[in-house]
Amino acid sequence: xxxxxxxxxxxxxxxxxxxxxxxxxxxxxxxxxxxxxxxxxxxxxxxxxxxxxxxxxxxxxxxxxxxxxxxxxxxxxxxxxxxxxxxxxxxxxxxxxxxxxxxxxxxxxxxxxxxxxxxxxxxxxxxxxxxxxxxxxxxxxxxxxxxxxxxxxxxxxxxxxxxxxxxxxxxxxxxxxxxxxxxxxxxxxxxxxxxxxxxxxxxxxxxxxxxxxxxxxxxxxxxxxxxxxxxxxxxxxxxxxxxxxxxxxxxxxxxxxxxxxxxxxxxxxxxxxxxxxxxxxxxxxxxxxxxxxxxxxxxxxxxxxxxxxxxxxxxxxx
Numbered sequence: 001x002x003x004x005x006x007x008x009x010x011x012x013x014x015x016x017x018x019x020x021x022x023x024x025x026x027x028x029x030x031x032x033x034x035x036x037x038x039x040x041x042x043x044x045x046x047x048x049x050x051x052x053x054x055x056x057x058x059x060x061x062x063x064x065x066x067x068x069x070x071x072x073x074x075x076x077x078x079x080x081x082x083x084x085x086x087x088x089x090x091x092x093x094x095x096x097x098x099x100x101x102x103x104x105x106x107x108x109x110x111x112x113x114x115x116x117x118x119x120x121x122x123x124x125x126x127x128x129x130x131x132x133x134x135x136x137x138x139x140x141x142x143x144x145x146x147x148x149x150x151x152x153x154x155x156x157x158x159x160x161x162x163x164x165x166x167x168x169x170x171x172x173x174x175x176x177x178x179x180x181x182x183x184x185x186x187x188x189x190x191x192x193x194x195x196x197x198x199x200x201x202x203x204x205x206x207x208x209x210x211x212x213x214x215x216x217x218x219x220x221x222x223x224x225x226x227x228x229x230x231x232x233x234x235x236x237x238x239x240x241x242x243x244x245x246x247x248x249x250x251x252x253x254x255x256x257x258x259x260x261x262x263x264x265x266x267x268x269x270x271x272x273x274x275x276x277x278x279x280x281x282x283x284x285x286x287x288x289x290x291x292x293x294x295x296x297x298x299x300x301x302x303x304x305x306x307x308x309x310x311x312x313x314x315x316x317x318x
Contacts, residue, residue: 009192016185021046023178050220053190064265069212080307087300135260142253
């Protein structure tokens with residue numbers, strides 16, 4: 001029954017995120033919010049809402065290892081397997097100057113998190129924690145990132161062109177209902193995922209960190225995978241890569257910032273190794289995207305192979 005309810009939780013998270021994005025985006029258009037701003041904020045939040053809900057509920061339920069493992073595992077999944085599979089379908093061309101700034105920002109986010117959770121090495125502490133004050137710092141950095149996004153949307157020369165695609169005004173009632181329904185499904189699905197994934201983990205002798213890095217991380221990252229693969233098939237490489245990079249930034253600064261602000265998080269020392277690997281792979285993605293401003297099929301195969309190797313390693317480590 002736990003497996004069935006876990007799958008139901010993932011289904012609620014994914015479909016709830018879809019409803020929430022559709023409904024809230026339409027409401028924003030009714031309020032004359034910039035279409036580009038909708039894409040950079042509401043859509044990015046919607047595809048990352050499963051990670052946010054799962055990690056925040058895990059923190060509230062006293063499972064910080066699941067919360068931290070979920071974020072690191074989701075970013076690992078995004079940077080390696082999602083980018084890799086998307087690039088195998090269609091080479092990812094990095095032509096947008098904004099995107100070329102956001103990939104280094106993703107690297108900065110991972111390095112900042114590494115400093116925050118490595119108290120044992122940096123301060124000589126008995127154990128490492130992600131404290132409330134560090135969570136608030138992550139949220140403040142997220143606010144700076146949001147300000148940057150608002151400035152990008154305000155000054156974008158494509159604004160008028162994109163606005164033409166939103167000439168048809170949606171109706172209020174249906175979209176308010178979709179937004180509320182989507183949010184309820186996300187919260188309910190998140191509760192099911194955390195409760196039953198931890199039950200499965202304990203029954204099989206898995207640590208909370210491992211279940212966060214694998215089962216929860218992969219399940220909550222499915223919206224990013226579907227969105228990016230769909231964009232790749234439509235030859236919209238900037239949307240595909242932008243969705244992945246934006247989600248990774250959102251996960252560290254907002255999701256972990258919120259979770260740590262709610263309750264300080266004890267850090268499993270093994271997660272530090274996972275984060276170091278994430279920093280290396282993000283740097284590798286930066287090199288690939290800067291070399292010819294393209295992540296091609298060969299680079300995609302390398303990244304996807306790294307994820308398979310990482311899965312083998314963490315299961316063996318457990």
